[in-house]
Amino acid sequence: MNEDVLSTPGHLVSLAARGFARLSESRLKRLGFGVGQLPVLVALQDGKASTQRDLARFARIEQPPMAQMLARMERDGLIERTRDPADGRSSRIVLTKAAQKSMPAAIVALFQGNREALIGFTDAEAAQLVDLLKRLIDNLDRMVSTT
Template sequence: MDLDVLSTPGHLISLAARGFARLSEARLKPLGFGVGHLPVLVALQDGQASTQRDLARFAKVEQPPMAQMLARMERDGLIRRAPDPADGRSSRITLTAEAEARLPDAVAVLLRGNQEVLLGFTDEEAGLLAALLTRLIANLDRVASADGKALSERQD
């Protein structure tokens, strides 16, 4: 079977992701946010994470890039850090009042962008797409985890 690599789901999803990122970045910039900030902001707002380690796990990024992003977010007045009373080696991270005030506008911008790019999709199609992508991400996580484990075992 001769598949056109440019027609594979992986390539098409990559193109879609880059398109979403460009659109979202352009629309979030005037609000003082970047696309990478959103998982952190949402996790902090919803109380799902409050340490760098938790945020890295939540956003599915490694610790060093998360540390860099948090440093920029702190510099830009989006978050603040305070010593963790339970663990003196780590910090509790919270949103600043300014970030909390601007976050609803950022979420609205992203939701509006999603609606615009899904123009012509029925609600059922949009829901199916989200469900399929959620399954795909779970499969990617599973395969990456298995690959990481296999690599680790070969190195031992």
């Protein structure tokens, strides 16, 4: 059987991800953010992580690329590093006041983009898509962690 490689879930999800990334990047750029920074910004804003190690784990990326991203974010005035009072050898990372001020507009822009991308979907279809994608990601994570 000769399946159409361009109609596989992997290819279609990749196309959708690139489309969302381009859309988000265009909307976030004017606010001073990059789409790749989004997991870090959200984790810091929500208090889910405050160290480089925890941010890398949260964002599901390795330490060296996280260190590079944090250096750029610090250079761009989005984050600040402060000494960890419990461990003077490590630092805590926090959003700057400027980044905190821009975050609500960034979140509105991202949600608006998602709503626009899902025009023609019912609420039930949109919820089902999110559920299916989460399950797909869980499956992929399990597969990668066992190799």
